[in-house]
Amino acid sequence: MSFSLNQAVFACRLPLLAALAAVTAGAARADTILVSNEKGNSITVLDAALKVIKTVPVGQRPRGIVLSKDGHTLYICASDDNEIEQLDLDDYTMKPPLPSGADPENFALHPDGRHLYVANEDNSLVTIVDIEQRRVVGEISVGVEPEGMGISPDGKWVVNTSETTNMAHFISNATHEVVANVLVDTRPRRAVWTADGKEVWVSSEIGGSVSIIDPETHKITHKITFAVPSVPKEAVQAVGIAITKDRKLAFVALGPANRVAVVDARTYEVTKYLLVGQRVWNLAFNRDESRLYTTNGVSNDISEIDVPNLRVLQSVPVGAEPWGVVVRP
Amino acid sequence: MRPVHYWRCLLGIVEREALRFVNQRGRFISALVRPLVWLLIFATGFHFVLGVSIIPPYRTYVPYEVYIAPGLLGMIQLFQGMQSSLSMVYDREMGSMRTLLVSPLPRWYLLVGKLLAGVIVSVLQAYVFLAIAWFWEIEPPAIGYITVLPALILSGMMLGALGLLLSSAIRQLENFAGVMNFVIFPMFFASSALYPLWRVQEASLPLYYICNLNPFTHAVELIRFALYGEVDWVSAAAVVAALLVFMSLAIYGYDPGRGMMLRRAAAAE
Secondary structure: OHHHHHHHHHHHHHHHHHHHHHHHHHHHHOOEEEEEEOOOOEEEEEEOOOOEEEEEEOOOOEEEEEEOOOOOEEEEEEHHHOEEEEEEOOOOEEEEEEEOOOOEEEEEEOOOOOEEEEEEOOOOEEEEEEOOOOEEEEEEEOOOOEEEEEEOOOOOEEEEEEOOOOEEEEEEOOOOEEEEEEEOOOOEEEEEEOOOOOOEEEEEOOOOEEEEEEOOOOEEEEEEEOOOOOOOHHHOOOOOEEEOOOOOEEEEEOEOOOEEEEEEOOOOEEEEEEEOOOOEEEEEEOOOOOEEEEEEOOOOEEEEEEOOOOEEEEEEEOOOOEEEEEEEO | OOHHHHHHHHHHHHHHHHHHHHHOHHHHHHHHHHHHHHHHHHHHHOOOOOOOOOOOOOOOOOOHHHHHHHHHHHHHHHHHHHHHHHHHHHHHHHOOHHHHHOOOOOHHHHHHHHHHHHHHHHHHHHHHHHHHHHOOOOOOOHHHHHHHHHHHHHHHHHHHHHHHHHHHHOOOHHHHHHHHHHHHHHHHHOOOOOOOHHHHHHHOHHHHHHHHHOHHHHHHHHHHHHHOOOOOHHHHHHHHHHHHHHHHHHHHHHOOOOHHHHHHHHHHO
């Protein structure tokens, strides 16, 4: 009896493993990629095979997009409508918009899942929005043309970059005061925290560099520069940054250089340049960080990068001037 | 004649071709250096030519090196086909061809054997090139290295058949320079080997049509798609059709009772 039971268990194991593998693969396949089209005034929804499932019309000039903590809502900076829109990702309908202050370009979601920190490009402010109450709960004055927003993993610090002042502003979340300004290279774009909260990476578009800042001392500890063979230096413009959670790899979008730089995030050395579409802007990983997606603003497409093998798998057309990208698991 | 005789004859021809290839180390190296020079120098200079449009079978933007790799595989086979025909002319001039031609086996069989021998050599060259190109990040999917084999065999046969046809018409070794000028260069440049045809179409419509009629274009496209695990059926059909035409004409040309051999003999008298 026990023998036959063992046999049965053994016989079951293989199909079980296969089923498990299928489920895992299925989980990976269930990814939904969401892209904001700055000119197209829409959100393109793609499945994991990068087939366009839906194009949802939204407000004017959608740029920054962020996924809600529960993954059911997409927050969209409708820059020219001066509001943040909420797209329900289960039925693709619009929920009532959130206030944002003037010209919201980019924003970040606090780890509490309740507060959005919005960079208001036109009036040098960071606006704090309470999502549940749908109202503005704070405003912080920063440099001219604020853009990049990064919130520390513990939620205590906010880093905002201002394009014209060329600074990264460190804001204490307890007091809503700017506690430090770090001068970086010309036209800073993104501010991204490492998952361990020990570093902030700030990209400079015109400077073509990434400054790595120690958030405790507010000093630049390293600076990464890029030299793409056969690409003029002025075309190398650092914008989007994505760093793996284990801090082994970082990817930097190089704008009109049409390349994504692969950086060893421990030694800060650039190891490879990957050819993608034209004017590559923002980057997003899927949940297990096996794929990286890029928005290519001029060629109107997105590229998919195989992260373990560092290869560009495919590029597919989306709407006009894709800007932001997030992956919904 | 029993099958064993056919087999023995085929082995003999293949062995002779292989020996010739292996013993002429310079030829082996130059056969490899030619496409590598194109890849490493020419492609580097034109690095920025592409990357503005995605064309099948590519699924994303590719650097120029990746684009011309299939064209260079075609170039290897084109040169091998011509080398093979050169060796036919040489054999005829040196008299060693008589050994082959007195064989009781049918003439068409000898020619097909010669063709297959040349194809084996050209496929080997192509794989060595692919292995070296891998270090320059020309990395087609793993399956592509297998699926490209039938494409290489078919295109190698078509270009080899063209070589045989030419060798039947060439009287002397010196005329081979003419083959370079009037066959190899026009075929290579008026094809999709170096630039995608939509680019040619933008620049010159007549040239675009010529490129489309060029069997070498279809050989290159067949290889290009096969390298990415896909079949370009139109090109496959074009290559097969060209193979049949070239081979029939070559067999006709080498027929002692008819064709060019006879006319040549008449001219010599």
